[in-house]
Amino acid sequence: MESRVLRPVLAIYSSIFLLFLYGPMIVLAILSFQSVDGGPQFPIREWSTYWYQHLLGLTETSRVSQLPVGDSLIRSIVLAFMTTVVSTVLGVMSAEAFRIKFKGSGPAFYLIILGMMVPGVLVGLGMALLSNTIGIGRAWWGTSFVLHVVYTYPFAFLVMLAIFNRFDRTVEEAALSLGVSPAQTFRRVTFPIIFPGVLSAMLFSFTLSYDEFSRTLFTAGRDLTLPLSIYGTFSVEIYPNIFAFGVLTTLFSFTLLVVYGLLMKRFTSKAARFKGQEDG
Amino acid sequence: MLTLSRVSRRYGETIALDGVDFVVPENTYMSLLGASGAGKTTLLRLIAGFEEPDQGEISINGERIDGQPTHLRDIGFVFQNFALFPHLTVAQNVAFGLRYRTNAPLTNETEIKDRTEEALELVGLTGFGHRAVSAISGGQRQRVALARTLICEPRIVLLDEPLGALDANLRSRMCDELKAIRERLGVSFLHVTGSETEALTMGDKVAVLANGRIMQTDAPDTLFSHPGNADAARHLNAWNIFDASLCRTSALDGMIAVRFDQMDVSAAGTGPADRPTLAAKYLTGEFNGPTALSFFRADDGTLFQIVDHLSQPRLPDLVEGQRYDLHFPPQALRQFHGAA
């Protein structure tokens, strides 16, 4: 009886919650179509795509300086890519190691997990101090990169750990018993089966690194990454061009998500296709 | 010839195998019968090299294989859950070993294709090669697993409860096929099972594994009618095993065993004087189709089972809770020495 009342109440509550989650972004998206003379607030004076043009450098010189996103976008993508490769490799290796029972696995587990727990501003500070002391220059591809891996590797590791937990070890044993070496077994059996998990780990690493900011703040040196460029605008007055930028990056992220979805689908469709043949 | 001598394996405090001595001769279908938890699977895993023994030696044709990595042992393994490669088709599963093995992998695609088709034909799956392993039935998966193993021509094939995941109907059919396939190839099979019927049907020889040791290895009929010890007898599920002192008239001692179908029942006090007799209470009966099973409990708590064939009934009408005399011809009895 009570759940008959509770269910709609919770459903309505959850809808309000989603509004709470999406509200600011919706408002931001609306305001990104503000006209030239409009501010970053209501009312919309006139609908226009001026700020998108402004962002892409297509407008005449204006009172608002252009967001320095071009180079930083490329840097962020390269950094995220480097981070993805390294943290996924490390994550797969570590998770593979954890399939073997060994002493000291508990502390090792927590040491890895610590990487996602330690606040970015702390390791960032530590890395900056360290590089100052030993005299290494700070750069996004060096000091920032290693910290990004510290952050994303635990995520990749956890994803792979979950994948290996569900992994049927006997298929590997079957391959070995057919005379196939452990290395070939990994390449021909283990890896293809865990591949969807690897893809997820990569997606995790890429998005986390792409958006990572507090670990980059003290360690990037002179060349800024994309989140740092955005952070730079925090202290000054904001204009709708940053809203337009928010909309565009969101679209970019969705493109990434779609690519991931397509890859996953392509990977799983083979089984489905053969399933279909059973009826025919 | 596969030889195990004094092979032991412990897991912490638990002893799974305790000095197993065991031989699987050439060109033999060997059944290994044991209760669950008796160490059957451990034994197979040690032979295959998925695990290593704590003590003892395992060798094939005199060449020691323990300590060698699995993929160099040249031993086939058929898993209870089949363990097919889910991302590959039936044909790719079967060809897997030929293509990727360390020793002399095949690179000629036509040869691989021919051998694969040959193997699929052997197990009766011609034309199934393009299917995904998720798109075939349990029995077919079992055949794929078998074909995948046999195509590599292993020195011996280990089968870990290969029929366990199949339904009863399929099981009896696969029994015949497994035997026929093995005879055609002339390779030894070591088939592990918990079912005495399966073990007796399949095996040219049957070995009984209990308490981490091989209790007896014999031809099925010999084993069935002449179990060498109480443990072997117990696994056949056809023998009443009891303390000889239960019998009123006989002068026997130690543990003795009498087959279910060789005991007779008379009203209390009317047991023939020339046969060993004991008193027991009738508990209940179980009708199994062509046979009927009656359960009795003796005074010391031992449970007795007596089989009656419907075509030749020999038991009187029994009343639950009533006491009866159970007796048997002296020559039907088997006496075991030493502890049970």
Next chain:
Amino acid sequence: MSAFTTETPSEIIHSPAELREKKDRRRAISLLTPGLLWMVLFMVLPMGMVIYVSFWTQTTFSVNSTLTTASWERFLSSSTYLGAIWTTLRIWLIVLIATIVVGYPVALFIGLFVRNKTLQTALLVACVIPFWTSFLIRVIAWRPMLGTEGAINVILLKLGIISEPLTFLLFSEFSVLVGMTQIYCVFMVGPITFMLGRIDVSVIEAARDLGASFGTIFRRIILPLSLPGVMVGSIFVSVMVLGEFATAASLSGRKVNLLGNIIVSQVGSLKWAFAAVAGVVLTIIITAVIALALRLVDLRKEM
């Protein structure tokens, strides 16, 4: 060694089982070494550096490695910095409670009341989608929402609920709390939903058949089973909120100074030793929080 034992099996020094075990262990260690080494070099070492530098001597624009407790004394005697500790703890606690209060009913709905798997996944995805927008953009998106000419004020004015724009909405502790709650809430919803989803519905139905009210079922079954989820979520939210500075920097108008903000501003003015002191204090707080949480939940089992 193994050749030796092969010849004299009676004298077992390394049985095949032991050799295999050794080999496996070696394999595990070699697979794990690069990752652990990375963590030690780029996480443990920098953190050690923070502690070390907090005892260095701070001059106007640089630090030197003469050990002193001067920075610590200054930090602990300054009401501004002690205030930052208090602000950090207060904001953390409020946001933590807010995410639980706001998130739990949503998790309850998705995990327990939605039994259609597709809808369940869709709702979870809907919760995660905002994460595809940059964190900083999500923070800044609250400005046009809460500002004096922001969406909320515009709507409330139009509806005639207020006659003057509410000014406390933006550039206040309130905006920081709202922003953080929105951004971190999903980290609470996720784990709780996961735990609730594992509850066998038949258990609840059986309890209902036995006449238990929803209140009883919630207290006896749902709440205890979802608590590990709350704990995991709390760990996520805590470590993120405690290390925060961007939300406060963007939405508080410098009215809220967290320890993170102190670190950023000190680094900005090259007061490295001082930033390090704030860093150590923050580390101590976070360690205490995580240690407390890990006493209550075994992370390794829940993940």
